[in-house]
Amino acid sequence: MSDTNNLVMDLPVPSSLLDIGAQGLIGKPLSRSEGPLKVTGRATYSAEYAIPDLAYGYLVGAKFGRGKITRVDADAVRGLPGVIDVITDFATFIRNPQQGGESKAPAQGVKDVQYFGEIVAIVLAESYEAARDAGERLVVEYEEAEGRFDFEALKADSEKGTFNNIPGYFHQGDLDRAVADAHASVDVVYTTPSQNSAAMEPHASIAVWEEGTLTLYGSYQMPSSDKLQLAKALGVSAKKVRIIAVYIGGGFGSKLGVAPESVAAAVAAKQLGRPIKAVMTRPQVFETTVRRASTEQRVRFSVDAEARLTGVGHETKTSNLPGESFFEPAGVGTHFAYPGDNRVINHDIVRLNLLLAGSMRAPGEASGMMATEAALDELCHKIGLDPIEFWRRNEPKEAPEEKVPWSTRQLLRCMEEGAERFGWDVRNPEPAQVRDGEWLVGMGMAAAVRSNMLMKSAATVSIDPDGRATIATDMTDIGTGTYTILGQIAGELLGLPLDRISVNLGDTNSPPGAGSGGSWGAGSSGSSVYLACERLRERLAAAMGCVPDELTLKDGIATARNRQIALAELVGEGLEATGQIAPGDMETQRKQASYGAHFAEVGVNATTGEVRVRRMLGVFSAGRILNAKTARSQCLGGMTFGIGAALTEDLVHDPRNGKVVNHDLGEYHVPVNADVPQLEVHFLTERDQFANPLQAKGIGELGISGAGAAIGNAVFNATGIRVRDYPITLDKLLDQLPPI
Amino acid sequence: MHFTINGTLYQVEVDNRVSLLDLLREHLALTGSKKGCDHGQCGACTILINGRRINSCLSLAVMHQDDDITTIEGLGSPEDLHPLQAAFVSHDGYQCGYCTPGQICSAVGMLDELKKGWPSHVSPSLRDVDLNDDEISERMSGNICRCSAYPNIVDAIRDVAAAQA
Incomplete structure (x- = not known):
């Protein structure tokens, strides 16, 4: 018998059960519970399920940027050995992936091609080799049409962004006046390129129909909403779709919504009456999943004679496909990071025929803070003020726009602790003064902010007659550590060691979880497990004849009123409870975010302009840290994404047809081991009672926010060169390097 | 053709277009070796041939007659880790x-x-x-x-x- 413990976050939770648990699991640097499976190759990812009678599907993309398909010469390849069929369902195939969390189908219809690489057909064969061969030979005839490919040429023709987590347009006071009256100001334009999440596992789906019900083994971050999108796209009831995503080889936003391979595999499997496996090639991942959109950001800061901010301007031009409302919300962090009475934070969208623009790790803050934190460094340099001193004078007491209190905000503490640990005091603020052999050496720092979100999430926790607990939710673990932290939460509250807890994730037959995105996974999904366990504790207390406060649960033994009973005995035929969390008034009554500070030391080669990150350190505050080991790893990952964004990552679109020129990992340069020094990560102790019952906040995206700016600022300190066009590649430094 | 994988002798007939990686993953159910790029650019498919590391996506299965192949499954098991x-x-x-x-x-x-x-x-x-x-x-x-x-x-x-x- 299951009952449900619901909590809407309308009130703070000042005392968390995690602090009275006796098991001692929470916060500990425990190794991932699924680790032994991953390191031995036994963890099963989407493309790896052994399904009987499976046929292979090879996706075929348009080799033109805009136009209409007139004919697909399927007959020419149908006769090839091993080839079964060519499926072209122009109406049902999806044009591009869906954005995360949507309940409706993505844009459908592929006869009218909107971008280079759009998936228009799937070739089915008995072997992968036969499918690939036929797919490469398949002739798709088309009439080319004029497209919009060149951001630079078309950027004047834009439309205002409509609401996307934040308003597209926001203004307060009179920024122009503030700048005109300022003691000092900066007015600079930064650009960031398109980027790709480039998760190591390519998007993959195996579609299996049985008696009108589809099971899709798909590499997806948010199965409960992905299921709705897939059902809508296929025109079937959501009850007839099940998504299984037990292990996901990275996502970073690229697997939030269903992607073209899922619908193509499902359509083909239904038509053929056999299971179909469709895996994107690496170039297809780059061409037809999702990009972080390029931006052009005008940043203005104005200060008075005491260096207090009087004005903040952050105006972003970005791009997306026709009909897609998502815009890269570069100003999302600006709304609350910086005070100043006079404010303009705007976003304009240029319609372009390029692959979908959507969420990639920290949409908004990641590219936005590369501009604002660099512009702030420019301002500090101009007025001769250390950036940390600038923040001391400007740290706002409350959210500058909503005028509500912070839930917590330890930005300055992060900076001060980071400065001490990093040795910031030895930095020479005068650029291009430090030399180490052939290297110009500089230090830079930047703030990190990332909004905290809570999403509706449910989980069921049961205790079996043998005293083992099982957690079930369709929440996912994309490398974030969900398996481990959910086990830790349940173990802490139920008094069970991790090896007596099973965590079953990524199956939409389980209660709907928040999914992995927006750094909300641990807080939301963890709270649902917390709530289920809270209810189980009540039931266990009742069985012990006491109130929950009197109950101590440890190592599978319940203790109360001088009695000890094994959990296995206490639960009889077993207990089960469901927990469900939902956001409430705390979302608006407190401004919730995670904070941090990045410090970087770079060497810039005096002759070649090559930039190497020599040291990098981050201090973060994100509420309660649930697992010190996996949380640190999340920050390492974020900081490394920051290194890539600052120095190497640049998705290049051919301005003639929109084709992604560098559509593989040899040409799109993500950081490799030798690009990343032994990064240092530190956490401040914090509890956020306004966030959720765990008092924990998101951490997966905090590490990237501001990281790239710290590196750019270090390059300026090393060389005196301010590169406002990311990434900072050597060609942008070479002609301005100081004389040797 | 035949070769040894993780100490077991295999005898297979294989399409000459099959990469060593696809042989492992799609034909022999050894899915521990991963396909990240199929271009030799990411290293996810790295295995050991006669003790040396190679990108198995860049090698055709038919090139490995009599080779001694070790994959991740052969290094250790969850109960007995390398x-x-x-x-x-x-x-x-x-x-x-x-x-x-x-x-x-x-x-x-x-x-x-x-x-x-x-x-x-x-x-x-x-x-x-x-x-x-x-x-x-x-x-x-x-x-x-x-x-x-x-x-x-x-x-x-x-x-x-x-x-x-």
Whole structure:
């Protein structure tokens, strides 16, 4: 018998059960519970399920940027050995992936091609080799049409962004006046390129129909909403779709919504009456999943004679496909990071025929803070003020726009602790003064902010007659550590060691979880497990004849009123409870975010302009840290994404047809081991009672926010060169390097 | 054709277009070796052929008659981990786990190369080869980890190498 413990976050939770648990699991640097499976190759990812009678599907993309398909010469390849069929369902195939969390189908219809690489057909064969061969030979005839490919040429023709987590347009006071009256100001334009999440596992789906019900083994971050999108796209009831995503080889936003391979595999499997496996090639991942959109950001800061901010301007031009409302919300962090009475934070969208623009790790803050934190460094340099001193004078007491209190905000503490640990005091603020052999050496720092979100999430926790607990939710673990932290939460509250807890994730037959995105996974999904366990504790207390406060649960033994009973005995035929969390008034009554500070030391080669990150350190505050080991790893990952964004990552679109020129990992340069020094990560102790019952906040995206700016600022300190066009590649430094 | 994989002799008939990686994953149900790019650019498919590391996506199955092949499944099992596998778990040398089998196979091959004194780009000279963090990072740079566990991967490998020394 299951009952449900619901909590809407309308009130703070000042005392968390995690602090009275006796098991001692929470916060500990425990190794991932699924680790032994991953390191031995036994963890099963989407493309790896052994399904009987499976046929292979090879996706075929348009080799033109805009136009209409007139004919697909399927007959020419149908006769090839091993080839079964060519499926072209122009109406049902999806044009591009869906954005995360949507309940409706993505844009459908592929006869009218909107971008280079759009998936228009799937070739089915008995072997992968036969499918690939036929797919490469398949002739798709088309009439080319004029497209919009060149951001630079078309950027004047834009439309205002409509609401996307934040308003597209926001203004307060009179920024122009503030700048005109300022003691000092900066007015600079930064650009960031398109980027790709480039998760190591390519998007993959195996579609299996049985008696009108589809099971899709798909590499997806948010199965409960992905299921709705897939059902809508296929025109079937959501009850007839099940998504299984037990292990996901990275996502970073690229697997939030269903992607073209899922619908193509499902359509083909239904038509053929056999299971179909469709895996994107690496170039297809780059061409037809999702990009972080390029931006052009005008940043203005104005200060008075005491260096207090009087004005903040952050105006972003970005791009997306026709009909897609998502815009890269570069100003999302600006709304609350910086005070100043006079404010303009705007976003304009240029319609372009390029692959979908959507969420990639920290949409908004990641590219936005590369501009604002660099512009702030420019301002500090101009007025001769250390950036940390600038923040001391400007740290706002409350959210500058909503005028509500912070839930917590330890930005300055992060900076001060980071400065001490990093040795910031030895930095020479005068650029291009430090030399180490052939290297110009500089230090830079930047703030990190990332909004905290809570999403509706449910989980069921049961205790079996043998005293083992099982957690079930369709929440996912994309490398974030969900398996481990959910086990830790349940173990802490139920008094069970991790090896007596099973965590079953990524199956939409389980209660709907928040999914992995927006750094909300641990807080939301963890709270649902917390709530289920809270209810189980009540039931266990009742069985012990006491109130929950009197109950101590440890190592599978319940203790109360001088009695000890094994959990296995206490639960009889077993207990089960469901927990469900939902956001409430705390979302608006407190401004919730995670904070941090990045410090970087770079060497810039005096002759070649090559930039190497020599040291990098981050201090973060994100509420309660649930697992010190996996949380640190999340920050390492974020900081490394920051290194890539600052120095190497640049998705290049051919301005003639929109084709992604560098559509593989040899040409799109993500950081490799030798690009990343032994990064240092530190956490401040914090509890956020306004966030959720765990008092924990998101951490997966905090590490990237501001990281790239710290590196750019270090390059300026090393060389005196301010590169406002990311990434900072050597060609942008070479002609301005100081004389040797 | 025949070859040995993880100590077991296999006899198979194979389409000459099948890569060694696809043979493992699609024909022999050895899915531990991962396909990240199929271009030899990411290293997720790294396995050991006669003790040396290779990108199995860049090699055709038919080129491996009589070879002694070791994949991640052959290094250890969840109940009996290879020292590197155990070190990757304890140092959190991974997150999503998809590049991990390649990283570990690559590390096995790499440590053997170091032991034999093979120099790398960062070695001070052709004969002066030492085990340090720079050498590990350089020699592991053919294995991309987008989750970016690199510092932990270096820690894990350094630990195992020190124990072996």
